[in-house]
Amino acid sequence: MSAGRFASMHSPSSPSARRWDGSRASAPQRRSLRIAPVSASRLLRCGQTTSCSQCGNPVEWYPGADDRLVQLHPHELRVARVPESCRWHVSRGIAHPSGDGSNWCRLTHDVLCPARPAPTTAPQLSGLRRSLALRTRRLLDTGVLTPPATPAEGAPPGEAVCRPARPIVQLLFVRYLASRPVDEIQCVAQTRRRTRCTAEILGPSGLHGVWTLAPVTVHHGQLALPSDVMAVYSLSALPYQEQLRWRAQRCRDHAAASTAGDLAVADWEPFDPLRHHAYIHTRLPTHGRRPGGHAPRRV
Structure with missing residues (x-):
């Protein structure tokens, strides 16, 4: 084998910047979440996702147009499955109680929470509500979710309001x-x-x-x-x-x-x-x- 042919087959000393499929070989540098000093809110976006204290299912917090915090279901649904009175949409980080004209919408967690009475205005959401109820049951069975305390039997009247x-x-x-x-x-x-x-x-x-x-x-x-x-x-x-x-x-x-x-x-x-x-x-x-x-x- 000639020296020139050997040189052409020899890989360079420095690693290639791209893989065989053309993608970059260098991994992007990981950066932690930071808050801008001029930010009006000091809340990280990941902090707006939490669990319902009553059923344990995930919810997302958004400020409403009236400055009240609103609990929304974390996933979008097609508007055909959601009654018009239950449709919400998020615009620029603000939750609005209406649709935005698209084929998808959000809805509040109160409509789906299995720990609350089922609304009579949204029977088409019963399937999703049952799936959340099954997840709540699994959380209760595994001890992850603690059921709310109930007043003890035989307690004197007014005992439940002492605290x-x-x-x-x-x-x-x-x-x-x-x-x-x-x-x-x-x-x-x-x-x-x-x-x-x-x-x-x-x-x-x-x-x-x-x-x-x-x-x-x-x-x-x-x-x-x-x-x-x-x-x-x-x-x-x-x-x-x-x-x-x-x-x-x-x-x-x-x-x-x-x-x-x-x-x-x-x-x-x-x-x-x-x-x-x-x-x-x-x-x-x-x-x-x-x-x-x-x-x-x-x-």
């Missing part, structure tokens, strides 16, 4: 409906291990609010409610920065760390006496842990 599962919290002159008891609200910040912080907002060294009985206020022209007062966990006496920490749903350590992003959506929901009348309690918590040890008062 509200979804309390009404007042901060920055606004009332919110929390998704869990006050002493179980978890920080939403991302840790250095890229996991959600396990600390609670109501830490042992933090400032606490006080349970009060506040009047139930409704808008002018609306129907009156059966009760005139309700139990509210008031944070109005705390400093302004402390109330901002509560609204951002961050522990004291991550409240000072401005570079840490959010890995979950804050659980605050603006309280509406008519929409959330089922969560109104007319007596103060008297059993279990009382955050801060403050004596309840009536306002």
Whole structure:
């Protein structure tokens, strides 16, 4: 074999930049998710996907046009399968309760959640609802999902309202409906291990609010409610920065760390006496842990 022919068959010393099929051989450099300093929201996109606390199925959070957070089913469906009143679409990160004219649409998780009564306006979604119910059953059987606690049999009347599962919290002159008891609200910040912080907002060294009985206020022209007062966990006496920490749903350590992003959506929901009348309690918590040890008062 001649030297020239051997040289033509010999592979070059440097590896080729492309594979045999023409694709690039060099793998792209992996980069971690970062938040721009000028971003209006510190929430990572992956933090908007979570699981329903009642059925365990995945949901996606989107801000609505009225600044309320909306839970959407993570997959699109053809409009032929979804009633017109149940159609949603996402435009520029905002969820809108209507179709966008295409053949696909989104729908809220409330319509499909097997832990809630099935709506009578969407019988064509019963198949998808059954599949989600089967997944909920598997989560319950494997212990991944814990069923909601029910009041013990023989408990005295009013025992279930001694520790509200979804309390009404007042901060920055606004009332919110929390998704869990006050002493179980978890920080939403991302840790250095890229996991959600396990600390609670109501830490042992933090400032606490006080349970009060506040009047139930409704808008002018609306129907009156059966009760005139309700139990509210008031944070109005705390400093302004402390109330901002509560609204951002961050522990004291991550409240000072401005570079840490959010890995979950804050659980605050603006309280509406008519929409959330089922969560109104007319007596103060008297059993279990009382955050801060403050004596309840009536306002």
